[in-house]
Amino acid sequence: xxxxSLRSILLxxxxxxxxxxxxxxTTQSSDLRNPRTTxxxxxxxxxxxxxxxFRLMPAGAFLNLSHSRFNFSLTPATNSVMGSGSAxxxxxxxxxxxxxxxxxxxxxIYEDKFGKVGIGTTTPTSPLTVAGLIESTSGGFKFPxxxxxxxxxxxALFSVANDATLTGNGTSxxxxxVAVPLNLIGNGLGNSIIVVANNAEGGxxxxxxxxxxxxxxxxxxxxxRGGTSISGSGGVGVIAIAGDxxxxxxxxxxxxxxxxxxxxxxxxxxxALGGSSSxxxxxxxxxxxxxxxxxxxxxDGVIAIGGVSANSVGGDGIFARGGTGPVGDGLAGNFxxxxxxxxxxxxxxxxxxxxxxxxxxxxYLYHSFVESPDMKNIYDGxxxxxxxxxxxxxxxxxxxxxxxxxxxxxxxxxTFAQAIVAKKIEDNRFVIRTSAxxxxxxxxxxxxxxxxxxxxxxxxxxxxxxxRERGHYLHPEAFDQPxxxxxxxxxxxxxxxxxxxxxxxxxxxxx
Numbered sequence: 001x002x003x004x005s006l007r008s009i010l011l012x013x014x015x016x017x018x019x020x021x022x023x024x025x026t027t028q029s030s031d032l033r034n035p036r037t038t039x040x041x042x043x044x045x046x047x048x049x050x051x052x053x054f055r056l057m058p059a060g061a062f063l064n065l066s067h068s069r070f071n072f073s074l075t076p077a078t079n080s081v082m083g084s085g086s087a088x089x090x091x092x093x094x095x096x097x098x099x100x101x102x103x104x105x106x107x108x109i110y111e112d113k114f115g116k117v118g119i120g121t122t123t124p125t126s127p128l129t130v131a132g133l134i135e136s137t138s139g140g141f142k143f144p145x146x147x148x149x150x151x152x153x154x155x156a157l158f159s160v161a162n163d164a165t166l167t168g169n170g171t172s173x174x175x176x177x178v179a180v181p182l183n184l185i186g187n188g189l190g191n192s193i194i195v196v197a198n199n200a201e202g203g204x205x206x207x208x209x210x211x212x213x214x215x216x217x218x219x220x221x222x223x224x225r226g227g228t229s230i231s232g233s234g235g236v237g238v239i240a241i242a243g244d245x246x247x248x249x250x251x252x253x254x255x256x257x258x259x260x261x262x263x264x265x266x267x268x269x270x271x272a273l274g275g276s277s278s279x280x281x282x283x284x285x286x287x288x289x290x291x292x293x294x295x296x297x298x299x300d301g302v303i304a305i306g307g308v309s310a311n312s313v314g315g316d317g318i319f320a321r322g323g324t325g326p327v328g329d330g331l332a333g334n335f336x337x338x339x340x341x342x343x344x345x346x347x348x349x350x351x352x353x354x355x356x357x358x359x360x361x362x363x364y365l366y367h368s369f370v371e372s373p374d375m376k377n378i379y380d381g382x383x384x385x386x387x388x389x390x391x392x393x394x395x396x397x398x399x400x401x402x403x404x405x406x407x408x409x410x411x412x413x414x415t416f417a418q419a420i421v422a423k424k425i426e427d428n429r430f431v432i433r434t435s436a437x438x439x440x441x442x443x444x445x446x447x448x449x450x451x452x453x454x455x456x457x458x459x460x461x462x463x464x465x466x467x468r469e470r471g472h473y474l475h476p477e478a479f480d481q482p483x484x485x486x487x488x489x490x491x492x493x494x495x496x497x498x499x500x501x502x503x504x505x506x507x508x509x510x511x
Contacts, residue, residue: 088112088122218259234275266307282323313466319492324503326510344457348474373461375454377403380444382413389434390422393443399428403447413440 085091086106094105110118118124120131140150165179184193196206210219226235242251258267275283290299306315322330349368356363370378379399385391410419410432417439423431425445432441465472468490476485483489489496 313468316491319495321488321495321499324499324506344459373459375449375459376446377449378444378446380442382440382442383432384440385432385434385437387437389437389439391432391434391441393430393432393445395425395428395430395445397428399447400425402449402451404450405448407446409444411442413442415439 080102082103085104088110089106090109090111091104092107093102095103108120110122110124112118112122112124116124116127116129118129118131121129123129140148142148167177168174186193198205208221210221212218222238224237226237228234238254240253242253244250254270256269258269260266270286272285274285277283286302288301290301292298302318304317306317308314320332322332324330351366351368354365355361356365379395381393383391383393406425408421408430410421412419412434415436418435419439419441420433421430422433430445432443434441469487472485472487472490473479473481474487476483483500484496486496
Protein backbone atom coordinates (compact mmCIF):
# COMPACT_ATOMS: atom_id res chain seq x y z
CA UNK A 1 0.00 0.00 0.00
CA UNK A 2 2.85 2.33 0.70
CA UNK A 3 4.42 1.64 -2.65
CA UNK A 4 1.14 2.51 -4.40
CA SER A 5 0.99 5.82 -2.57
CA LEU A 6 4.47 6.72 -3.76
CA ARG A 7 3.50 5.93 -7.33
CA SER A 8 0.53 8.29 -7.10
CA ILE A 9 2.75 11.05 -5.80
CA LEU A 10 5.19 10.53 -8.65
CA LEU A 11 2.40 10.80 -11.24
CA UNK A 12 1.28 14.15 -9.79
CA UNK A 13 4.85 15.41 -9.75
CA UNK A 14 5.34 14.36 -13.38
CA UNK A 15 2.27 16.36 -14.44
CA UNK A 16 3.52 19.43 -12.63
CA UNK A 17 6.89 19.00 -14.24
CA UNK A 18 5.31 19.00 -17.70
CA UNK A 19 3.43 22.25 -17.03
CA UNK A 20 6.56 23.88 -15.62
CA UNK A 21 8.57 22.78 -18.65
CA UNK A 22 6.20 24.63 -21.05
CA UNK A 23 6.27 27.78 -18.90
CA UNK A 24 10.04 27.77 -18.64
CA UNK A 25 10.75 27.13 -22.35
CA THR A 26 13.21 29.70 -23.62
CA THR A 27 12.40 31.91 -26.65
CA GLN A 28 15.92 31.88 -28.02
CA SER A 29 16.39 29.27 -30.71
CA SER A 30 20.13 29.16 -30.04
CA ASP A 31 19.47 28.12 -26.44
CA LEU A 32 17.18 25.35 -27.65
CA ARG A 33 20.08 23.79 -29.48
CA ASN A 34 22.09 23.66 -26.19
CA PRO A 35 20.61 21.08 -23.82
CA ARG A 36 20.72 22.03 -20.20
CA THR A 37 19.39 20.77 -16.88
CA THR A 38 16.43 22.61 -15.44
CA UNK A 39 15.78 22.27 -11.72
CA UNK A 40 12.26 22.14 -10.35
CA UNK A 41 11.68 22.43 -6.65
CA UNK A 42 8.62 21.06 -4.97
CA UNK A 43 8.10 21.58 -1.24
CA UNK A 44 5.42 19.91 0.67
CA UNK A 45 4.38 20.96 4.13
CA UNK A 46 3.12 18.40 6.46
CA UNK A 47 -0.41 17.65 5.51
CA UNK A 48 -1.50 15.37 8.17
CA UNK A 49 -5.27 15.30 8.50
CA UNK A 50 -6.80 16.41 11.74
CA UNK A 51 -9.44 13.77 11.75
CA UNK A 52 -10.06 10.48 10.18
CA UNK A 53 -11.10 10.73 6.52
CA PHE A 54 -10.82 8.95 3.15
CA ARG A 55 -7.21 9.02 1.83
CA LEU A 56 -5.60 8.09 -1.46
CA MET A 57 -2.36 7.34 0.41
CA PRO A 58 -1.71 6.22 3.97
CA ALA A 59 -0.95 8.79 6.61
CA GLY A 60 2.66 7.73 6.74
CA ALA A 61 3.21 8.96 3.24
CA PHE A 62 2.50 12.51 4.25
CA LEU A 63 5.00 12.28 7.03
CA ASN A 64 7.79 10.97 4.78
CA LEU A 65 7.19 13.64 2.06
CA SER A 66 7.02 16.54 4.49
CA HIS A 67 9.61 19.22 3.72
CA SER A 68 11.11 17.03 1.05
CA ARG A 69 12.94 18.48 -2.02
CA PHE A 70 13.06 16.71 -5.41
CA ASN A 71 15.47 17.65 -8.20
CA PHE A 72 14.74 16.62 -11.84
CA SER A 73 17.00 17.09 -14.85
CA LEU A 74 15.12 17.60 -18.23
CA THR A 75 16.55 17.75 -21.74
CA PRO A 76 14.52 19.78 -24.35
CA ALA A 77 13.37 18.19 -27.62
CA THR A 78 16.01 18.01 -30.33
CA ASN A 79 13.63 19.20 -33.26
CA SER A 80 13.67 22.99 -32.87
CA VAL A 81 11.80 25.80 -34.85
CA MET A 82 13.25 28.93 -36.50
CA GLY A 83 12.31 31.55 -39.16
CA SER A 84 10.69 34.99 -39.56
CA GLY A 85 7.52 36.61 -41.02
CA SER A 86 5.83 39.85 -42.08
CA ALA A 87 2.84 41.63 -40.57
CA UNK A 88 -0.38 40.64 -42.26
CA UNK A 89 1.12 37.58 -43.94
CA UNK A 90 -0.23 34.14 -43.17
CA UNK A 91 2.72 31.91 -42.00
CA UNK A 92 3.53 28.51 -43.44
CA UNK A 93 6.26 25.86 -43.16
CA UNK A 94 8.75 26.68 -45.89
CA UNK A 95 11.41 23.99 -45.26
CA UNK A 96 13.79 22.16 -42.96
CA UNK A 97 17.28 23.33 -41.99
CA UNK A 98 19.72 20.60 -41.29
CA UNK A 99 18.27 17.42 -39.85
CA UNK A 100 16.26 18.64 -36.87
CA UNK A 101 15.20 22.29 -37.43
CA UNK A 102 11.85 23.38 -38.99
CA UNK A 103 11.67 26.83 -40.72
CA UNK A 104 8.62 29.20 -40.77
CA UNK A 105 8.07 31.90 -43.46
CA UNK A 106 5.50 33.99 -45.39
CA UNK A 107 2.79 32.45 -47.55
CA UNK A 108 1.22 34.17 -50.59
CA ILE A 109 -1.92 34.98 -48.56
CA TYR A 110 -2.21 38.44 -47.03
CA GLU A 111 -4.91 40.07 -44.87
CA ASP A 112 -5.00 43.80 -44.20
CA LYS A 113 -6.45 45.56 -41.17
CA PHE A 114 -9.81 45.91 -42.92
CA GLY A 115 -10.20 42.18 -43.35
CA LYS A 116 -9.53 42.24 -47.11
CA VAL A 117 -7.63 39.18 -48.25
CA GLY A 118 -5.19 39.13 -51.12
CA ILE A 119 -3.70 36.12 -52.86
CA GLY A 120 -0.52 37.04 -54.67
CA THR A 121 -0.89 40.71 -53.69
CA THR A 122 -0.45 42.79 -50.54
CA THR A 123 -2.87 45.48 -51.71
CA PRO A 124 -6.29 43.82 -51.93
CA THR A 125 -9.10 46.10 -53.09
CA SER A 126 -12.02 43.77 -52.38
CA PRO A 127 -12.93 41.10 -49.83
CA LEU A 128 -10.86 38.74 -52.00
CA THR A 129 -8.37 39.96 -54.59
CA VAL A 130 -6.45 37.41 -56.63
CA ALA A 131 -3.44 38.35 -58.75
CA GLY A 132 -3.39 35.53 -61.26
CA LEU A 133 -5.53 32.85 -62.86
CA ILE A 134 -8.41 31.32 -60.87
CA GLU A 135 -9.13 27.68 -61.67
CA SER A 136 -12.04 25.55 -60.58
CA THR A 137 -11.33 21.85 -61.02
CA SER A 138 -14.75 20.82 -59.72
CA GLY A 139 -17.93 22.39 -58.45
CA GLY A 140 -17.81 25.52 -60.68
CA PHE A 141 -18.67 29.03 -59.48
CA LYS A 142 -21.71 30.21 -57.55
CA PHE A 143 -23.06 33.70 -58.19
CA PRO A 144 -25.01 36.06 -55.87
CA UNK A 145 -28.31 35.08 -57.49
CA UNK A 146 -27.73 31.48 -56.43
CA UNK A 147 -26.92 30.13 -59.88
CA UNK A 148 -23.92 27.87 -60.38
CA UNK A 149 -21.85 27.82 -63.54
CA UNK A 150 -19.76 24.70 -64.01
CA UNK A 151 -18.62 25.23 -67.60
CA UNK A 152 -18.13 28.02 -70.13
CA UNK A 153 -20.79 28.53 -72.79
CA UNK A 154 -19.89 27.54 -76.34
CA UNK A 155 -18.03 30.30 -78.11
CA ALA A 156 -17.66 32.39 -74.93
CA LEU A 157 -14.44 33.88 -73.67
CA PHE A 158 -12.42 31.32 -71.74
CA SER A 159 -10.07 33.89 -70.27
CA VAL A 160 -9.56 37.65 -70.27
CA ALA A 161 -6.04 39.03 -70.12
CA ASN A 162 -6.17 42.42 -68.45
CA ASP A 163 -3.19 44.22 -69.89
CA ALA A 164 -2.81 47.37 -71.98
CA THR A 165 -5.45 46.10 -74.42
CA LEU A 166 -8.20 46.61 -71.83
CA THR A 167 -8.43 49.87 -69.96
CA GLY A 168 -10.93 51.64 -67.76
CA ASN A 169 -13.27 50.28 -65.12
CA GLY A 170 -16.59 50.76 -66.91
CA THR A 171 -17.67 53.96 -65.13
CA SER A 172 -18.53 57.28 -66.76
CA UNK A 173 -15.27 58.71 -65.50
CA UNK A 174 -13.24 55.74 -66.72
CA UNK A 175 -15.00 54.07 -69.67
CA UNK A 176 -13.77 50.74 -70.94
CA UNK A 177 -11.29 50.83 -73.79
CA VAL A 178 -10.07 47.92 -75.89
CA ALA A 179 -7.28 47.57 -78.39
CA VAL A 180 -8.10 47.33 -82.09
CA PRO A 181 -8.90 45.51 -84.25
CA LEU A 182 -11.70 43.95 -82.19
CA ASN A 183 -13.47 40.97 -83.75
CA LEU A 184 -16.71 39.66 -82.26
CA ILE A 185 -17.61 36.44 -84.04
CA GLY A 186 -20.13 33.89 -82.87
CA ASN A 187 -23.55 32.31 -83.33
CA GLY A 188 -26.25 34.60 -82.01
CA LEU A 189 -29.06 32.14 -82.85
CA GLY A 190 -31.27 34.90 -84.23
CA ASN A 191 -30.31 37.36 -81.50
CA SER A 192 -28.05 40.38 -81.72
CA ILE A 193 -24.34 39.86 -81.13
CA ILE A 194 -24.06 43.38 -79.74
CA VAL A 195 -26.82 45.31 -77.98
CA VAL A 196 -26.18 48.97 -77.14
CA ALA A 197 -28.77 50.79 -75.04
CA ASN A 198 -28.38 54.24 -73.52
CA ASN A 199 -31.05 54.85 -70.90
CA ALA A 200 -30.02 58.45 -70.29
CA GLU A 201 -32.40 61.24 -71.32
CA GLY A 202 -31.67 61.91 -74.99
CA GLY A 203 -28.57 59.71 -74.84
CA UNK A 204 -26.80 58.46 -77.95
CA UNK A 205 -26.89 54.70 -78.38
CA UNK A 206 -23.63 54.41 -80.31
CA UNK A 207 -21.10 56.84 -81.73
CA UNK A 208 -18.73 55.60 -84.41
CA UNK A 209 -15.99 57.80 -85.84
CA UNK A 210 -13.95 56.98 -88.92
CA UNK A 211 -10.24 57.63 -88.93
CA UNK A 212 -8.73 60.80 -90.44
CA UNK A 213 -6.91 60.80 -93.77
CA UNK A 214 -3.89 63.05 -94.28
CA UNK A 215 -3.43 62.20 -97.97
CA UNK A 216 -6.21 59.80 -98.95
CA UNK A 217 -9.87 59.80 -97.91
CA UNK A 218 -10.88 59.51 -94.28
CA UNK A 219 -12.07 56.20 -92.90
CA UNK A 220 -15.67 55.00 -92.86
CA UNK A 221 -17.63 55.55 -89.68
CA UNK A 222 -19.71 52.41 -90.18
CA UNK A 223 -19.50 49.68 -92.78
CA UNK A 224 -22.37 47.24 -92.57
CA ARG A 225 -23.00 44.25 -94.80
CA GLY A 226 -25.94 41.89 -94.65
CA GLY A 227 -25.48 38.16 -94.60
CA THR A 228 -25.51 36.01 -97.72
CA SER A 229 -28.15 33.43 -98.55
CA ILE A 230 -28.16 30.41 -100.86
CA SER A 231 -31.86 30.32 -101.73
CA GLY A 232 -33.43 33.29 -99.96
CA SER A 233 -32.90 37.02 -100.04
CA GLY A 234 -29.62 38.42 -98.78
CA GLY A 235 -29.60 40.11 -95.41
CA VAL A 236 -30.13 43.83 -94.97
CA GLY A 237 -26.95 45.81 -94.45
CA VAL A 238 -28.52 48.39 -92.14
CA ILE A 239 -31.98 48.61 -90.62
CA ALA A 240 -32.76 51.94 -89.01
CA ILE A 241 -36.03 52.40 -87.15
CA ALA A 242 -36.85 55.85 -85.84
CA GLY A 243 -38.12 56.38 -82.33
CA ASP A 244 -41.80 56.90 -81.61
CA UNK A 245 -43.36 60.01 -80.10
CA UNK A 246 -46.65 60.36 -78.26
CA UNK A 247 -47.25 64.03 -78.98
CA UNK A 248 -44.61 65.25 -81.44
CA UNK A 249 -42.98 64.22 -84.68
CA UNK A 250 -41.45 60.73 -84.76
CA UNK A 251 -37.70 60.38 -84.96
CA UNK A 252 -35.62 60.20 -88.13
CA UNK A 253 -34.83 56.68 -89.31
CA UNK A 254 -31.49 57.67 -90.82
CA UNK A 255 -29.79 61.04 -90.51
CA UNK A 256 -26.65 61.35 -92.59
CA UNK A 257 -24.55 64.50 -92.60
CA UNK A 258 -21.60 64.54 -94.99
CA UNK A 259 -18.22 65.95 -94.09
CA UNK A 260 -17.16 69.45 -95.05
CA UNK A 261 -14.20 70.40 -97.23
CA UNK A 262 -12.02 73.48 -97.16
CA UNK A 263 -10.85 73.46 -100.78
CA UNK A 264 -12.47 70.42 -102.40
CA UNK A 265 -15.96 69.09 -102.81
CA UNK A 266 -18.04 68.36 -99.74
CA UNK A 267 -18.81 64.77 -98.91
CA UNK A 268 -21.92 62.84 -99.92
CA UNK A 269 -24.65 62.62 -97.31
CA UNK A 270 -25.81 59.22 -98.53
CA UNK A 271 -24.25 57.01 -101.17
CA ALA A 272 -26.20 53.89 -102.08
CA LEU A 273 -25.20 51.27 -104.64
CA GLY A 274 -27.66 48.66 -105.81
CA GLY A 275 -26.46 45.08 -105.84
CA SER A 276 -25.44 43.30 -109.04
CA SER A 277 -27.06 40.19 -110.42
CA SER A 278 -25.82 37.63 -112.93
CA UNK A 279 -29.26 36.51 -114.12
CA UNK A 280 -31.87 38.87 -112.62
CA UNK A 281 -32.43 42.59 -112.29
CA UNK A 282 -29.89 44.66 -110.43
CA UNK A 283 -30.88 45.90 -107.00
CA UNK A 284 -32.21 49.36 -106.21
CA UNK A 285 -29.69 51.91 -105.05
CA UNK A 286 -32.27 53.51 -102.78
CA UNK A 287 -35.77 52.32 -102.01
CA UNK A 288 -37.85 54.77 -100.02
CA UNK A 289 -41.48 54.32 -98.94
CA UNK A 290 -43.35 57.05 -97.12
CA UNK A 291 -45.12 56.27 -93.89
CA UNK A 292 -48.86 55.67 -93.60
CA UNK A 293 -51.36 57.86 -91.80
CA UNK A 294 -54.88 57.15 -90.58
CA UNK A 295 -56.31 60.68 -90.63
CA UNK A 296 -53.79 62.90 -92.48
CA UNK A 297 -51.73 62.57 -95.66
CA UNK A 298 -49.13 59.81 -95.89
CA UNK A 299 -45.46 60.64 -95.66
CA ASP A 300 -43.25 61.52 -98.62
CA GLY A 301 -41.10 58.76 -100.03
CA VAL A 302 -38.16 61.08 -100.68
CA ILE A 303 -37.53 64.73 -99.87
CA ALA A 304 -34.48 66.10 -101.67
CA ILE A 305 -33.16 69.64 -101.25
CA GLY A 306 -30.06 70.92 -103.00
CA GLY A 307 -27.31 72.64 -101.11
CA VAL A 308 -26.92 76.41 -100.80
CA SER A 309 -24.00 78.28 -102.36
CA ALA A 310 -22.74 81.64 -101.15
CA ASN A 311 -21.03 82.63 -104.42
CA SER A 312 -22.12 80.20 -107.12
CA VAL A 313 -25.02 78.04 -108.29
CA GLY A 314 -26.90 76.01 -105.70
CA GLY A 315 -26.89 72.24 -105.81
CA ASP A 316 -29.48 70.09 -107.54
CA GLY A 317 -32.20 68.55 -105.42
CA ILE A 318 -31.98 65.35 -107.45
CA PHE A 319 -29.53 64.38 -110.16
CA ALA A 320 -30.63 61.24 -111.94
CA ARG A 321 -29.24 59.49 -114.99
CA GLY A 322 -30.25 56.19 -116.41
CA GLY A 323 -27.90 53.28 -116.67
CA THR A 324 -26.54 52.11 -119.98
CA GLY A 325 -27.00 48.72 -121.61
CA PRO A 326 -26.39 46.98 -124.91
CA VAL A 327 -30.10 46.97 -125.73
CA GLY A 328 -30.85 50.50 -124.57
CA ASP A 329 -30.26 53.03 -121.82
CA GLY A 330 -32.41 53.20 -118.74
CA LEU A 331 -34.59 56.17 -117.87
CA ALA A 332 -33.32 58.94 -115.65
CA GLY A 333 -36.76 59.02 -114.04
CA ASN A 334 -39.80 56.79 -114.26
CA PHE A 335 -42.95 58.20 -112.65
CA UNK A 336 -45.98 55.96 -112.32
CA UNK A 337 -48.68 58.53 -111.70
CA UNK A 338 -49.17 62.27 -111.81
CA UNK A 339 -46.26 64.67 -111.59
CA UNK A 340 -46.61 68.17 -110.16
CA UNK A 341 -43.87 70.70 -110.90
CA UNK A 342 -44.24 74.12 -109.34
CA UNK A 343 -41.21 75.67 -111.06
CA UNK A 344 -39.93 75.93 -114.61
CA UNK A 345 -39.60 72.78 -116.72
CA UNK A 346 -36.85 72.71 -119.32
CA UNK A 347 -36.40 69.82 -121.75
CA UNK A 348 -34.73 68.83 -124.94
CA UNK A 349 -38.03 67.72 -126.40
CA UNK A 350 -41.44 66.51 -125.33
CA UNK A 351 -44.32 64.33 -126.35
CA UNK A 352 -47.11 62.20 -125.09
CA UNK A 353 -46.75 58.42 -125.17
CA UNK A 354 -49.77 56.13 -125.25
CA UNK A 355 -50.67 52.65 -126.36
CA UNK A 356 -51.30 52.88 -130.08
CA UNK A 357 -55.06 53.14 -130.65
CA UNK A 358 -54.91 50.73 -133.60
CA UNK A 359 -52.45 48.23 -132.08
CA UNK A 360 -52.34 48.81 -128.31
CA UNK A 361 -50.78 45.41 -127.55
CA UNK A 362 -47.73 45.84 -129.76
CA UNK A 363 -47.03 49.54 -130.37
CA TYR A 364 -46.85 52.99 -128.76
CA LEU A 365 -47.99 56.30 -130.22
CA TYR A 366 -46.02 59.54 -129.67
CA HIS A 367 -47.01 63.14 -130.42
CA SER A 368 -44.71 66.10 -129.93
CA PHE A 369 -45.51 69.16 -127.88
CA VAL A 370 -46.31 72.47 -129.59
CA GLU A 371 -43.40 74.77 -128.79
CA SER A 372 -43.34 78.57 -128.62
CA PRO A 373 -40.92 81.23 -127.40
CA ASP A 374 -43.84 82.72 -125.47
CA MET A 375 -45.98 81.40 -122.67
CA LYS A 376 -48.83 80.97 -125.11
CA ASN A 377 -52.29 79.56 -124.46
CA ILE A 378 -54.43 78.26 -127.36
CA TYR A 379 -58.25 78.22 -127.51
CA ASP A 380 -60.23 77.01 -130.50
CA GLY A 381 -63.62 75.72 -131.66
CA UNK A 382 -66.32 75.68 -134.37
CA UNK A 383 -69.44 77.87 -134.60
CA UNK A 384 -72.25 78.56 -137.17
CA UNK A 385 -73.39 82.10 -137.94
CA UNK A 386 -77.08 83.00 -137.65
CA UNK A 387 -79.48 84.39 -140.27
CA UNK A 388 -77.68 87.73 -140.09
CA UNK A 389 -74.31 86.03 -140.62
CA UNK A 390 -73.15 86.69 -137.04
CA UNK A 391 -71.98 84.43 -134.20
CA UNK A 392 -70.70 85.27 -130.71
CA UNK A 393 -67.92 83.07 -129.29
CA UNK A 394 -67.95 82.74 -125.49
CA UNK A 395 -64.54 82.25 -123.88
CA UNK A 396 -63.78 81.04 -120.33
CA UNK A 397 -64.55 83.51 -117.58
CA UNK A 398 -60.88 83.77 -116.62
CA UNK A 399 -59.68 84.36 -120.19
CA UNK A 400 -58.89 88.09 -120.01
CA UNK A 401 -57.49 87.78 -116.49
CA UNK A 402 -55.06 85.12 -117.65
CA UNK A 403 -54.14 86.30 -121.14
CA UNK A 404 -53.06 89.30 -123.13
CA UNK A 405 -51.88 90.01 -126.72
CA UNK A 406 -54.70 88.05 -128.41
CA UNK A 407 -54.33 86.48 -131.85
CA UNK A 408 -57.24 85.28 -134.09
CA UNK A 409 -57.64 82.73 -136.89
CA UNK A 410 -60.89 82.00 -138.80
CA UNK A 411 -61.52 79.27 -141.37
CA UNK A 412 -64.80 78.87 -143.32
CA UNK A 413 -66.01 75.29 -143.64
CA UNK A 414 -68.29 73.79 -146.37
CA THR A 415 -68.92 76.83 -148.57
CA PHE A 416 -67.26 79.76 -150.21
CA ALA A 417 -67.73 82.74 -147.92
CA GLN A 418 -65.80 85.41 -146.15
CA ALA A 419 -65.40 85.56 -142.38
CA ILE A 420 -64.09 88.36 -140.22
CA VAL A 421 -63.76 89.20 -136.53
CA ALA A 422 -66.49 91.75 -136.30
CA LYS A 423 -65.80 92.61 -132.65
CA LYS A 424 -62.62 91.91 -130.69
CA ILE A 425 -62.52 90.15 -127.34
CA GLU A 426 -64.33 92.07 -124.63
CA ASP A 427 -65.90 90.67 -121.49
CA ASN A 428 -64.44 87.28 -122.46
CA ARG A 429 -66.26 87.05 -125.82
CA PHE A 430 -65.79 88.10 -129.47
CA VAL A 431 -68.09 88.29 -132.55
CA ILE A 432 -67.64 86.62 -135.94
CA ARG A 433 -69.42 87.82 -139.14
CA THR A 434 -69.65 85.97 -142.42
CA SER A 435 -70.65 87.16 -145.89
CA ALA A 436 -73.52 84.68 -145.95
CA UNK A 437 -75.85 83.36 -143.26
CA UNK A 438 -75.56 79.90 -141.73
CA UNK A 439 -71.84 79.48 -142.40
CA UNK A 440 -69.75 77.14 -140.22
CA UNK A 441 -66.54 78.78 -139.04
CA UNK A 442 -63.54 77.16 -137.31
CA UNK A 443 -61.89 79.65 -135.01
CA UNK A 444 -58.66 79.80 -132.97
CA UNK A 445 -57.57 82.37 -130.41
CA UNK A 446 -54.19 82.54 -128.61
CA UNK A 447 -53.06 84.66 -125.70
CA UNK A 448 -49.85 85.25 -123.76
CA UNK A 449 -50.02 84.43 -120.07
CA UNK A 450 -50.07 87.42 -117.75
CA UNK A 451 -50.64 85.79 -114.36
CA UNK A 452 -48.40 86.75 -111.47
CA UNK A 453 -46.04 83.77 -111.73
CA UNK A 454 -45.64 84.13 -115.48
CA UNK A 455 -44.90 87.85 -115.22
CA UNK A 456 -42.06 87.08 -112.77
CA UNK A 457 -40.68 84.10 -114.67
CA UNK A 458 -40.69 84.92 -118.37
CA UNK A 459 -38.83 82.41 -120.50
CA UNK A 460 -35.48 83.76 -121.60
CA UNK A 461 -35.29 82.60 -125.17
CA UNK A 462 -31.52 83.03 -125.59
CA UNK A 463 -29.20 82.54 -122.62
CA UNK A 464 -25.41 82.52 -122.32
CA UNK A 465 -23.91 79.36 -120.83
CA UNK A 466 -22.29 79.65 -117.43
CA UNK A 467 -18.54 79.61 -117.05
CA ARG A 468 -18.64 76.02 -115.82
CA GLU A 469 -20.80 74.84 -118.72
CA ARG A 470 -19.09 76.80 -121.47
CA GLY A 471 -17.50 74.53 -124.02
CA HIS A 472 -19.88 71.70 -123.17
CA TYR A 473 -23.03 70.43 -124.84
CA LEU A 474 -26.37 69.22 -123.63
CA HIS A 475 -26.24 66.58 -126.36
CA PRO A 476 -22.61 66.27 -127.53
CA GLU A 477 -23.45 63.30 -129.78
CA ALA A 478 -25.70 65.61 -131.86
CA PHE A 479 -22.59 67.63 -132.73
CA ASP A 480 -20.31 64.60 -133.13
CA GLN A 481 -18.49 65.42 -129.90
CA PRO A 482 -17.23 62.98 -127.22
CA UNK A 483 -19.40 62.36 -124.21
CA UNK A 484 -16.85 64.04 -121.90
CA UNK A 485 -17.92 67.36 -123.44
CA UNK A 486 -21.44 66.91 -122.15
CA UNK A 487 -22.78 69.49 -119.71
CA UNK A 488 -23.23 66.87 -116.98
CA UNK A 489 -19.49 66.17 -117.09
CA UNK A 490 -18.99 69.80 -116.13
CA UNK A 491 -21.67 69.68 -113.42
CA UNK A 492 -21.02 66.22 -111.96
CA UNK A 493 -17.58 65.05 -113.12
CA UNK A 494 -17.13 62.38 -110.42
CA UNK A 495 -20.52 60.78 -111.06
CA UNK A 496 -20.09 60.83 -114.82
CA UNK A 497 -16.62 59.29 -114.53
CA UNK A 498 -17.90 56.52 -112.30
CA UNK A 499 -20.78 55.92 -114.69
CA UNK A 500 -18.43 55.58 -117.66
CA UNK A 501 -16.14 53.20 -115.76
CA UNK A 502 -19.13 51.06 -114.77
CA UNK A 503 -20.24 50.95 -118.40
CA UNK A 504 -16.78 49.87 -119.50
CA UNK A 505 -16.71 47.12 -116.89
CA UNK A 506 -20.09 45.89 -118.11
CA UNK A 507 -18.81 45.76 -121.65
CA UNK A 508 -15.76 43.78 -120.58
CA UNK A 509 -18.00 41.17 -118.96
CA UNK A 510 -20.02 40.81 -122.17
CA UNK A 511 -16.95 40.01 -124.22
